[in-house]
Amino acid sequence: MAGRTVRKTRSRARPARTARRVHSPARLLQLGLGFWGPRALLSAVELGVFSALAKGPLDQKQLRARLGLHVRAAHDFLDALVALRVLRRRAGRYHNTSDADAFLDRAKPGYVGGILEMAARRLYPFWGSLTEALRTGAPQNEARAGGDPFAALYADPERLRGFLAAMTGASMGAARAIASKFPWRNYQTFVDVGAAQGCVPVQLALAHRHLRGTGFDLAPVEPIYSEFVRSFGLEARLGFQAGDFFRDPMPQADVLIMGHILHDWNLEQKHLLLQKAYAALPKRGTLIVYDAMIDDARSSNAAGLLMSLNMLIETPGGFDYTPSDCRGWMKATGFRSIRLVPLTAMESMLVATK
């Protein structure tokens, strides 16, 4: 019976293309085992492969010594990074690819590896409990036992530093795009709500010399934010205001920015944050909201939908949303002239006027 079914699906009556597609499980197996390549990159970032190669190419033996790799593992690992196109190999020596060199060398200001270090240490194992999260609707991270997902993070300076650096990694692409895709010449001041290390303020201030900005975040963030801003020599134009965006009013400015903030919270909290942003803005002030938004049809931007599952794993009530969802919330708050601007392959911003 089972055998007959197999032969039936092999029938010559089907069009060749359908038959070929249906007859190979390759795509499904590649997708299901597709965590191997990402995990290899996460380990490479953890081990500092790209920082080691930033000063020049090294051969396998030199890399083994530098990174503490075992002889059994080094050859396949390094060549896998070549096949994944994050390294190149020429005459037995390994080089960074240009993007790996620009963004994964810890010594460069464009370093985005913080988010990958966090993924290596936290997200990868937490996603191992995805099935549990899908059954229970409950977070699978440090806040698994309940409580504020950020409390544990903010209470420990070392973990907080890692988390804030991770947020810089997650925001760098969007920050650069916001710097170039918004008419900043018409505005003088901005506030980044939930500024973390200050990735967005720094990119805006680097690109637009007339802008003055404020990072708004919880008090423990201040020293880490200030150190980051000073490393770019921008302390004269970028300040910090300590506060809790649920308890305190938001600082006032021409433009308020909320990136990777709304998706952390439930619907009621999302509405509250939009209302507080509206209250803080002057008339004709602008709100920029950016996130890895889900496409309106909820059928093509896998990254946005998976980011929403990441919020399932990381928070008690957070979720990502479509531009239409957010546009509706913004309209209900009183915003007008709302427009969508794509930022990166994964992310978009909604620009709204009070």
Add this chain to the structure above:
Amino acid sequence: MAGRTVRKTRSRARPARTARRVHSPARLLQLGLGFWGPRALLSAVELGVFSALAKGPLDQKQLRARLGLHVRAAHDFLDALVALRVLRRRAGRYHNTSDADAFLDRAKPGYVGGILEMAARRLYPFWGSLTEALRTGAPQNEARAGGDPFAALYADPERLRGFLAAMTGASMGAARAIASKFPWRNYQTFVDVGAAQGCVPVQLALAHRHLRGTGFDLAPVEPIYSEFVRSFGLEARLGFQAGDFFRDPMPQADVLIMGHILHDWNLEQKHLLLQKAYAALPKRGTLIVYDAMIDDARSSNAAGLLMSLNMLIETPGGFDYTPSDCRGWMKATGFRSIRLVPLTAMESMLVATK
């Protein structure tokens, strides 16, 4: 200083394409967080999404009830599976895509989900210790404490059944390709060395009515193999011989097949297995070796290199290899007329004559 470096790499002197590539960390972040999609598919297989939809489409509410999904998680999870192109959604109801239906419905004989169930349960968490494996060269699975990696597996009937079903999932694509890409009409008998559940014997016997085959594997495999073969009504043409391929001679046949076997073992053991295959074959007999072989340049087939890292995690000495590597070992053993035949997107076979 740091800021200046950023501005320097932004120089207009660079060609636009290079500049754009270097200026976006998107590809690196997508690769590093690329485990989310695979993990979502693994959870879908674990939860039985595709088996539930095999009899017809269901809406979100029906699927929640059927699979025990939490209301907070279901919408994003199911739509993520749509965006990953393993489900389709029409008028609010979810359908399997054609390949998911053919290969991920537990009730169908083409089911390959065993390997994904094993990945969900074992490989995903073990790969979480990749960095440790790269530093120590030691396995990160049940055999982490040392010893034979297969001993624990073969001692527990339930785990053995899961592992053997996983091997069917891993071999289905190659098995069907071997059935069509080798001149079986010139041969009467074959032995599948390390036959597991019997995926390859079954596919060969289904496609070629004149063939008689033997599955050769450890004694605990026999009942599972026999049950699988009987489910296809092939017990008259497919037998089983119990044995240990390191201790016992291999059974004799016109064609010996070793798939996903050589990569489990170290170089000395690989040579020994090839010698034992040579000894078991008649003059002009044929050996087929297939695996996810690494490309000879070791720079493009990421799947083969990552499979070799999987052997690092799963075995004390196993590794994958290039066709040139294996050709050299085969020649040293005495084989001749060795030819390479691609089987699937990931795998190839070497066909060698005694």
